[in-house]
Amino acid sequence: MPPAEPGTRLDLGRIRAARAVIDPRFLDTPLYECDALGQRLGCTVSVKLETANPVRSFKARGTELVTSLLADQGRPEVVCASAGNLGQALAWSGRRRGLGVTVVAARRAPAVKLDRIRALGAELELVAGDFDQARERAAELARQRGVRLVEDSLDLETCEGAATIGLELAAGTPAFDTVLIALGGGAMATGVGHVMKTLLPEVEVICVQPHGAPAMTRSWHAREVVTTDTTDTIADGVAGRRPIPAVLADLLAVADDAVLVEEASIVTGLRLLLEHAGLVAEPSAALGVAAVLEDPDRFAGRHVVTVVCGGNVDLGPYRRWVGL
Template sequence: MLTLDKIYHAAYTLRPVIRKTDIIYAPNLSKDAYIYLKTENLQVTGSFKVRGAYYKISRLSPEEKAHGVIACSAGNHAQGVALAAAKNGINSLICIPDNAPISKIEATKSYGAEVELVNGDYDEAYARACELQHKEGRTFIHPFDDDDVIAGQGTIGLEILDQLPNTDAVIVPIGGGGLIAGIAFAIKQLRPDCKVYGVQTEGAPAMKQSFDARQKIPVSAVSTFADGIAVKCPGDITFDLISRYVDEIVTVTDDEAASAVLELIEHQKLIAEGAGAVAVAAAMFHKLPLEGKNVVCVLSGGNIDVTILSRVITRGLLKSGRVANLTIPLIDKPGQLQNISEIIATLGGNVVSVHHDRGEANSAINSCVIKIGMETRDQQQIDEIKTALTDAGYQLI
């Protein structure tokens, strides 16, 4: 059973192993609320997961440790288990979905774990891990649906109230629910008036749908770049705790999460993975009633693959109106590009690419299509440029 005493014991056990991550004030993230960031992206292994994994493994019997441990994960829990097992001197085997970022897979191996890649998502990796557990007699370290794991994650709730006693609300990413279950339990025991909100992506909304329906509702498929929270089915223990202690769950789009990643890089100098940024996305895009409140957004992890990061930045720039693309059909004659460029420049846009195409099959022989890439300030500036171009007689596709 999860108790507040168990969470305090976890905090004591974890003290020599994990980092008490800072809470950073982030005034640029919202004009309506006072936003603070709990920087678990700067935790040992780059994620909160080491808390629950280490506490669970520390409580194994000598016989269980001798047989080793097994886990399944999209990456962050894998690294937590691998490090915890190494510090306890025991063998670990991790089943990881083959679509997980390469950086997470390699990091898991670097902590000394054996890794087996499994075709599919988290749930397929989980099934394979259960199969190997029965075959080899290892102890299964569940990524979220375990009281000891949840207690380890709940230590974040203790730290938040210690670091910012006047916290009004905490926003937490949700995958299987272990993180928010632990944080919500700890906070509601100590500060029942403090709101605890959860966030999922629209492409992986299993806990949101279950919470609203008051019964577990798995989804058949998940689709999101936030791989750390791409879980098809809520846990039994976590769903029960979330139903009792969480106030509301909302969703954000992948584009909104990408915008939050970009915002954290640009204004906070922090790297967060997609799953780690969804709490910030919920605050940025007004998904919750936060006006005038002291709000802590949990940045759950920072282990984003650099190849994905470049794409996320591009999507974030598009979403925030920092870049834009225009397609303009024209009569092919001298001066057209100069006129368009002057309009854009006059309004402060910066042309960064031009593609001139005369090969459109359905256009007139004497016509062409110009595709222009621009750097802009925001969506309002883009709208001003589009209006000026149409007022000048240009058609925008």
């Protein structure tokens, strides 16, 4: 019998089919055991590296699906809100297929991400406030123009594109018992989690979020949507305040735990990834390492995979964080 899938909106058949749509440059990313990092953290650590691609994040796995669908439908334009990485990925995928792309982002988003969105030919609109204000403006623009609004984590393409990471983990070696996933809107956590609980149900799926942006983690523990008024974290890629109910329902079906980490641990995680793995990572990508740093006894003797999900950093802040 085929494996039983958890009760989410996602479908393993569609996830497998997605690999034929996503540009190969975003597939089969490196997965390797990093001895030096493991020795420092006191457990076996493997890295799933999602920065070795044209947009330096995992987001294009989802935007490739979205733009392929829109191109097939003859729809010429698309809008999204982004903390930076989704916008960059949508701009890349849209340009590849001749689609007009508008990205709405917060003015305070990292300049390197905003500059790259512009360089890829997207129209960029900046708003005061944070990601949730950008999401409201993007929805308004989509209504005014009558075009597709891409909503990260709500749209299944973003989740099932990210879920292809899980297929690669399940097919990789050596065996591992824990996967640590950055938790923001939930696309990667629900996608990878769905595949793990279908193909490798014995693997513990742990989602990690900063204390300064805890809405989805609090919601997971409460089993209902919990919003926050503000966010305060250097991990801009996961700094949402308003979880989406459908995404939370998916997360509840696949995540074994959701934990919060301190900013100091994120900064240390960035430094360890650079010093012991030679990786320039953005703060969201260091959340898995931060989780091990804060609870070493939990992970001692285990083999964890941490997904390094993005590497778009403003060099000024990054140098301060890692002490360069």
